[in-house]
Amino acid sequence: MKAEIDNILDLIEHQKNVVTIIHEVSSKVNSSLDLDTIFNSVFNLLDRYFDFKHIMILLVDKEDPGQLKVAASHGYDGMGIGAAVPIGKGVIGIVAKNKKLLRLSNIRRDLNYIKSASASDIISIDLPGIENCASQLAVPLLIQEDLVGVISVESPDLNLFNKNDEELLEMIGVQIGIAINNARQFNIIEFTNAQLKDLNENLERKVKERTRTLAKQKDKIEVQHTLLEAQHAALEEEQNKTQKMLEKIETLFGQQVSKEIAQELVTMEGEIDSKLYDVTVMFLDIRDFTAFADSRAPEEVASFQNVVFGELLDIVREHKGITNQILGDGIMAVFGAPVTSNSHAFDAVTAGYAILDKVKELAEEGKIPQIRIGIGLNSGKVIAGNIGNARRKQYSLTGTTVIIAARIEQLNKVYKSQFLVSEEVYREIGKNRYTITELGDVELKGIEQAVGIYQLA
Amino acid sequence: MITEEMIPGMQGALPSALATVDESGTPNVSYISQVFYVDDRHVALSNQFFNKSLRNITSNGIATVNIVRPDNLKSWYLELKYKESKTDGELFENMKMQLDAIASMSGMEDVFKLHASEIFEVVKVDEVIMS
Numbered sequence: 001m002k003a004e005i006d007n008i009l010d011l012i013e014h015q016k017n018v019v020t021i022i023h024e025v026s027s028k029v030n031s032s033l034d035l036d037t038i039f040n041s042v043f044n045l046l047d048r049y050f051d052f053k054h055i056m057i058l059l060v061d062k063e064d065p066g067q068l069k070v071a072a073s074h075g076y077d078g079m080g081i082g083a084a085v086p087i088g089k090g091v092i093g094i095v096a097k098n099k100k101l102l103r104l105s106n107i108r109r110d111l112n113y114i115k116s117a118s119a120s121d122i123i124s125i126d127l128p129g130i131e132n133c134a135s136q137l138a139v140p141l142l143i144q145e146d147l148v149g150v151i152s153v154e155s156p157d158l159n160l161f162n163k164n165d166e167e168l169l170e171m172i173g174v175q176i177g178i179a180i181n182n183a184r185q186f187n188i189i190e191f192t193n194a195q196l197k198d199l200n201e202n203l204e205r206k207v208k209e210r211t212r213t214l215a216k217q218k219d220k221i222e223v224q225h226t227l228l229e230a231q232h233a234a235l236e237e238e239q240n241k242t243q244k245m246l247e248k249i250e251t252l253f254g255q256q257v258s259k260e261i262a263q264e265l266v267t268m269e270g271e272i273d274s275k276l277y278d279v280t281v282m283f284l285d286i287r288d289f290t291a292f293a294d295s296r297a298p299e300e301v302a303s304f305q306n307v308v309f310g311e312l313l314d315i316v317r318e319h320k321g322i323t324n325q326i327l328g329d330g331i332m333a334v335f336g337a338p339v340t341s342n343s344h345a346f347d348a349v350t351a352g353y354a355i356l357d358k359v360k361e362l363a364e365e366g367k368i369p370q371i372r373i374g375i376g377l378n379s380g381k382v383i384a385g386n387i388g389n390a391r392r393k394q395y396s397l398t399g400t401t402v403i404i405a406a407r408i409e410q411l412n413k414v415y416k417s418q419f420l421v422s423e424e425v426y427r428e429i430g431k432n433r434y435t436i437t438e439l440g441d442v443e444l445k446g447i448e449q450a451v452g453i454y455q456l457a
Numbered sequence: 458m459i460t461e462e463m464i465p466g467m468q469g470a471l472p473s474a475l476a477t478v479d480e481s482g483t484p485n486v487s488y489i490s491q492v493f494y495v496d497d498r499h500v501a502l503s504n505q506f507f508n509k510s511l512r513n514i515t516s517n518g519i520a521t522v523n524i525v526r527p528d529n530l531k532s533w534y535l536e537l538k539y540k541e542s543k544t545d546g547e548l549f550e551n552m553k554m555q556l557d558a559i560a561s562m563s564g565m566e567d568v569f570k571l572h573a574s575e576i577f578e579v580v581k582v583d584e585v586i587m588s
Contacts, residue, residue: 088566094558102554105470105527110490110559114569127562159470159527 274385
């Protein structure tokens with residue numbers, strides 16, 4: 001009777017302890033996500049209330065799902081953490097394989113039986129646990145139906161665990177499963193959070209990088225803009241210079257300068273110096289202009305002058321010549337200065353022919369009366385340059401070459417010709433190109449040496 | 458028939474003596490690791506090898522087994538009547554797991570296999586009185 005009462009008292013004590021431990025474990029599980037903390041408090045409670053001295057929790061190895069690894073242990077002097085148990089090997093491995101708890105009461109005896117009954121040599125498999133284990137109870141840890149690990153208790157004593165211990169450890173196992181699941185969910189959330197944070201930071205970094213790139217590009221564009229502005233300013237200055245130069249040329253040469261000459265003058269550096277040039281000088285005279293002028297109304301004379309001189313100046317300009325002076329009934333022009341030219345004689349000769357053709361054409365068209373003109377050309381050296389004061393300078397030619405040209409023009413009256421050139425011109429242009437009549441050496445007024453004269457028209 | 462008090466004697470802590478008899482009346486006693494508790498009227502024995510005990514049991518259907526509590530050495534004789542051989546179900550799986558666990562510790566899981574759970578009805582229980 002006393003034994004039965006003791007039994008009942010024991011059972012009540014046991015149930016009380018079970019309630020206490022389950023309460024404590026579940027509150028721990030609900031308040032913590034740290035598995036190590038939870039495992040250790042489970043170990044301490046099992047030791048304190050049930051005198052379980054050797055406990056370990058093994059979890060399915062993430063890298064090799066074919067084995068379990070010791071995640072926490074109690075009563076093994078901290079040894080064995082990380083030790084592996086292949087699924088299907090030993091009490092723990094079999095529990096993991098079958099996902100069912102297992103309780104053994106005399107492992108040593110059973111092992112000896114296997115060993116003695118086996119004909120062949122037996123290799124002992126090295127599994128974590130106490131060396132002289134006799135009793136063992138192992139319970140699978142499941143989340144839903146999936147195995148996550150095993151909790152195992154062992155003892156060197158025979159028959160230590162019973163049906164009540166099975167129930168207890170099963171309840172503990174459920175709590176641990178919940179704890180592991182919580183921790184995993186939390187880890188998943190943490191991982192997702194970390195990923196989101198990463199993404200966020202990445203995005204921020206990219207935006208920053210892009211902003212930097214854009215800022216750099218902006219700087220570059222600004223520099224380019226400044227450069228362009230500077231270039232523009234330089235161009236404007238250049239244009240101003242050119243404009244000023246053109247103005248100067250216009251001042252110096254009037255409007256009697258061809259575009260080509262003007263451009264060459266612009267590109268020439270510095271002032272136009274007074275210096276020696278090889279040129280061809282042209283004198284042109286309208287015959288009997290005085291008589292013509294006297295017999296006409298002044299308007300008619302002015303209109304005639306405008307038409308004829310306008311055309312003459314154009315032709316001179318077109319042939320790279322400069323009309324230096326316009327006299328009442330004639331002009332003086334120079335070819336080969338201030339811009340030097342190798343073809344000044346040729347230019348002057350073709351200009352002369354063009355003038356004769358033009359005058360004839362104008363007369364035929366009735367724009368001007370029938371007139372005769374005389375042209376004289378001479379080639380040689382002249383001094384050309386700006387002569388005058390600061391306010392009014394004139395581009396002038398001086399030298400015998402000029403005087404000879406003037407005299408040759410006057411010879412037209414003597415020879416009843418229209419176009420006479422000196423031997424110097426003749427040599428420059430070559431004989432074969434035109435119908436040329438040699439008039440021989442002619443004495444010219446004020447000139448010491450006789451000059452060879454050739455008639456072109 | 459089987460009481461709570463007897464269950465600690467059926468957990469394999471101490472071996473149990475199994476007595477059988479053949480058709481000619483020759484008795485045979487052998488020790489077995491465990492008598493498994495099924496319910497208060499049934500127990501099971503593991504069939505790992507065909508041995509004499511099993512031959513006797515299957516031929517005449519009777520046996521007696523002695524169980525001992527390891528803590529107080531209380532002991533009982535159970536008179537058994539052979540019922541059936543089971544190769545599946547929860548009882549078979551539980552018994553198989555035990556054998557697998559032990560055998561696999563020595564790498565012998567392919568040799569030591571549970572062939573069947575032999576189910577017996579308990580027809581009589583006698584407590585062994587030691588004096």
